[in-house]
Amino acid sequence: DKEKHARSAGADHLINYKTEDVVKRINEITNGDGVDRIIDVDLGGNLPITQQVAKNNSTIVCYASAGERNPKLPVYTLLYKNINLRLVLVYNMPDLAKKHACKDINEANNNARLTHAIAGRYPLEHLVEAHEAVESGLYIGNIIVDIPE
Numbered sequence: 001d002k003e004k005h006a007r008s009a010g011a012d013h014l015i016n017y018k019t020e021d022v023v024k025r026i027n028e029i030t031n032g033d034g035v036d037r038i039i040d041v042d043l044g045g046n047l048p049i050t051q052q053v054a055k056n057n058s059t060i061v062c063y064a065s066a067g068e069r070n071p072k073l074p075v076y077t078l079l080y081k082n083i084n085l086r087l088v089l090v091y092n093m094p095d096l097a098k099k100h101a102c103k104d105i106n107e108a109n110n111n112a113r114l115t116h117a118i119a120g121r122y123p124l125e126h127l128v129e130a131h132e133a134v135e136s137g138l139y140i141g142n143i144i145v146d147i148p149e
Helices: 002-008 022-029 041-053 075-080 095-110 124-136
Strands: 035-040 052-064 084-087 118-123 140-146
Touching: 022 041, 035 041, 041 052, 118 124, 124 140
Parallel strands: 035 052, 052 084, 118 140
Antiparallel strands: none
């Protein structure tokens, strides 16, 4: 289901990290060059793979590291590849950066360049069920909570 969802969203290549050798597949796809940009949802958990597939002069953007909250960075591996590590926490971004981000997102949305997978909708009085749906990990897409006017 996730593969079908990713393909319908426009993914050119898919890797099943549970059944495939991720480093090997990325090297096959990139002819051994590695990747230019990595958006990481678990920096510490993914570092063993990330440091191997990040291209020279690439950028790793991280907004979470739940698996390893304070990961040990392979400084020299990243340094020798001149990798830019960008840590992002939206709540602390400058207001101007948030304003630009909102403008860009709204523009993409208005030009039909964004699609949103809706996995379920819940009325506000079923908020607990909505949270349970998110936490279950069984759904692909967003869970929407309708707030009455």
